[in-house]
Each structure stands twice: as structure tokens, then as C-alpha cells.
Amino acid sequence: xxxxxxxxxxxxxxxxxxxxxxxxxxxxxxxxxxxxxxxxxxxxxxxxxxxxxxxxxxxxxxxxxxxxxxxxxxxxxxxxxxxxxxxxxxxxxxxxxxxxxxxxxxxxxxxxxxxxxxxxxxxxxxxxxxxxxxxxxxxxxxxxxxxxxxxxxxxxxxxxxxxxxxxxxxxxxxxxxxxxxxxxxxxxxxxxxxxxxxxxxxxxxxxxxxxxxxxxxxxxxxxxxxxxxxxxxxxxxxxxxxxxxxxxxxxxxxxxxxxxxxxxxxxxxxxxxxxxxxxxxxxxxxxxxxxxxxxxxxxxxxxxxxxxxxxxxxxxxxxxxxxxxxxxxxxxxxxxxxxxxxxxxxxxxxxxxxxxxxxxxxxxxxxxxxxxxxxxxxxxxxxxxxxxxxxxxxxxxxxxxxxxxxxxxxxxxxxxxxxxxxxxxxxxxxxxxxxxxxxxxxxxxxxxxxxxxxxxxxxxxxxxxxxxxxxxxx
Numbered sequence: 001x002x003x004x005x006x007x008x009x010x011x012x013x014x015x016x017x018x019x020x021x022x023x024x025x026x027x028x029x030x031x032x033x034x035x036x037x038x039x040x041x042x043x044x045x046x047x048x049x050x051x052x053x054x055x056x057x058x059x060x061x062x063x064x065x066x067x068x069x070x071x072x073x074x075x076x077x078x079x080x081x082x083x084x085x086x087x088x089x090x091x092x093x094x095x096x097x098x099x100x101x102x103x104x105x106x107x108x109x110x111x112x113x114x115x116x117x118x119x120x121x122x123x124x125x126x127x128x129x130x131x132x133x134x135x136x137x138x139x140x141x142x143x144x145x146x147x148x149x150x151x152x153x154x155x156x157x158x159x160x161x162x163x164x165x166x167x168x169x170x171x172x173x174x175x176x177x178x179x180x181x182x183x184x185x186x187x188x189x190x191x192x193x194x195x196x197x198x199x200x201x202x203x204x205x206x207x208x209x210x211x212x213x214x215x216x217x218x219x220x221x222x223x224x225x226x227x228x229x230x231x232x233x234x235x236x237x238x239x240x241x242x243x244x245x246x247x248x249x250x251x252x253x254x255x256x257x258x259x260x261x262x263x264x265x266x267x268x269x270x271x272x273x274x275x276x277x278x279x280x281x282x283x284x285x286x287x288x289x290x291x292x293x294x295x296x297x298x299x300x301x302x303x304x305x306x307x308x309x310x311x312x313x314x315x316x317x318x319x320x321x322x323x324x325x326x327x328x329x330x331x332x333x334x335x336x337x338x339x340x341x342x343x344x345x346x347x348x349x350x351x352x353x354x355x356x357x358x359x360x361x362x363x364x365x366x367x368x369x370x371x372x373x374x375x376x377x378x379x380x381x382x383x384x385x386x387x388x389x390x391x392x393x394x395x396x397x398x399x400x401x402x403x404x405x406x407x408x409x410x411x412x413x414x415x416x417x418x419x420x421x422x423x424x425x426x427x428x429x430x431x432x433x434x435x436x437x438x439x440x441x442x443x444x445x446x447x448x449x450x451x452x453x454x455x456x457x458x459x460x461x462x463x464x465x466x467x468x469x470x471x472x473x474x
Contacts, residue, residue, distance in 0.1 A: 061226050151179075181414055
């Protein structure tokens, strides 16, 4: 430590990736001066919570993968280790063919590993179910490069598995479409099996069997809400954090980088020895267009999908019987505006403790290509969610409180060829010492994946600063 004392690193973007990058920089080099610039009036990006019927409920991401360590480690570094909480239930359903049907536990992102359990679920029609085991007798599907999820899974198991299992699960993560999403980027284990295994069913069975029996919950959250994580990470980072500051341009200088912020008639320049861009692909593209045009062009081609989350608080007594599972997914083929529903008070016991007479429900609306749904006003979106609850659960009356949260252009689409695109971006940026990128646009949209890219970006910047400090004449 101390090799880079006095050097200045600017992080653009105060979502969880940017804040994690600042924290990693601070932990590695205590003498660094770190500034985080955020265009929005608050930090945290898609991690945000607010009160609904007196209960603090996440308005964005409500959980993170527990079996990938980066997110849990970040929470602990930020002093929130004792706040981590496991779900009360992981039983979920799929609204398929007009009814709620149990999601089979033995599946890999919707790819079934147990035909008997799949048959019991009733998710597929008899014809769709009969098509699945034919995978074991079909000739191999030659996969030598990246393909869409739908193309490969349909070839092996038929269209209904794609439409009624894979689509709703992928939609819950990316708000995208299996027809265009990359197999390599969104289902890497399945992609690896596609290159070596003849049977997808057998490969899925092997993947399920490999999971340790005592691996613990797949997901975790914070009792205070995932929205509490950004502030805790920001505090631990020791960085100067400025909100309401839009970076308009990024320029190379003889000593590092210059950032131009503010309106053209009252602009401010900030000099830095190194810069980390922790913003979505399109704003990153605009900032790189002058100095790294190749990376800028690649990033500009990444499409984003928007969504909305309608949170409803019902009296517990309004339900004929309390929901038993964590929620349900809705395949696009069902033609419903709601794509997923989470019974938050059932899934997360701490929410039930905070509002024992309430049942909090979160309904997600919007997928890629469904922009018309999101153009409706808040009252209309709320009505769609309320009607969904009445039809599916039989809940009586209106919720006592509601909240509509819109996430326009929030989820990057990992289309076919995405990993090659990311490799080209990183190669182009590698030619610019003291510059790095991180965030959801690259190697995963969840909190742990964003934190992992932040740690990599911090390491690259520190390597550059240390090398520059050690150079003759430095």
C-alpha cells in the first residue's frame, strides 16, 4: 500500500458496480483519492427500496445469488453480514395453460432434468411432454459457435419447453426473448454441454446431480432491503460521491484523463489519473466515442429492455387462502401483461414480521418488444396488476397501498455473439492505460456479477497506477 498515494481515480456511475469498484480501490490502496460521479439524484441504480403500507420493500432487485460469493462478500465488507436473510420458501409456479402449475425443482434455467416431475407439473401439453424424451434418441445437434437459447433447446426438446419453461425463466432475469438471447452468455453450462453432449436431457440431469445437497439457499437478501446495500458500500469506500453530475465527455491528457461535466455554458472539468466507467452500455459508448471509437461502436449495439414493478399491499384476510409458494412466472405465450409475480411476504419472512397483517405482492410487467405496456400510466399498470391478482389468487377488494416503479432501459440484452462483443470492447479499452469498464452490460446482470466486474476494473486501474509510479522518472 502507499504506492499510489495522491493519485486520483474517478468512477463514473454510482450503481452497485461503481460503488463496489470504489470500495475495492479503497481497500487495496488507502492513499488513493476516489471520486464517484452519478448523474441521478441518488446512488444505487437498480437497488432501491421505499415504504409500502409501512413496510420497507425493494423497488428494484430484491435478492442476489447466494451461491456466487461476490455479492455476499460485498455485503459483509460493507458491514451488512448480519443482515443477510434466506428465503422462507423457494417453491415457485408457472402459469401455464390457464392454471398455476408447480415449477419442477430438477431443471436448469427451465431445461428439464426429470421427465416424470415435468409430467406431474402439467406445464406442457401431452404432445409437448412426449417430445422431450426424444432428445435422447435424436442425432447430435452440432453447435460450434454461439446460437440462440431457443434454437438449441427447441432442436433438442421441442418448442413447448422453450415457450413454457425457458422463456419465463429467462424473462425473469433479462426481460428478453429466448429467440435472440445468447446460449453462451445466458446459459453457459448448457452451452458447454451442447458442444460435448449428445443429449440435453442427460446433460441437465448431470448438472442437477452435481449440485451439493448442502449448498444452502440459491438466493439471499438483506432484511433492510437490497436498497440498503449501496449506501453501506458507499460509506465503506471512503470515496467522495457527487450526485446530479452528468459526465458529457472523456478526453485523454498527457497525464491521464479529463472528464467534462455539467451544461455547456457552465461546464466543469475534472482531471484524473485513471477512470472507471460503471454506466450502462449506451452512456459508456457516448463517453468512449472520441478516444476508443471501436469500443464505443460495440457498446452502442447492445440493446436494453425496460420493465415496471407494481407493488401491492393487501390485508392478509383478503385472500381466500394465503399463497403457499414464493410466486409464479408467466410465459409470453399466455398473452398476459404480467410476466412474474412474487408473494414477497411469503418468500421473505422478515417482511411478514414487519407487516404481520399484510401480504406484499410484487408484479413485474414488460419484456423486450412490449413497450406499449410500459407506455400506460401508473393507474393503468396498477389496475393490470390488481386484476391479475384477483383472477389468479381470488383476492377480494383493493390493496391498501400501491407503488409503481419504472425501470426504463434497465436490462441489457445478451444477444447471440455477446461474449465476443464484450471481448472486443475489453481489447479496445486495454489499449488505453488507466481506463476500465464494469457493470451489467458485460458478464452478468445480477449483483454478484456486477461486483465481479467492478473488482476486475479496480485491479486493472491499480496495476496501471502502480506501473506508472514505478516507471523511471515517475
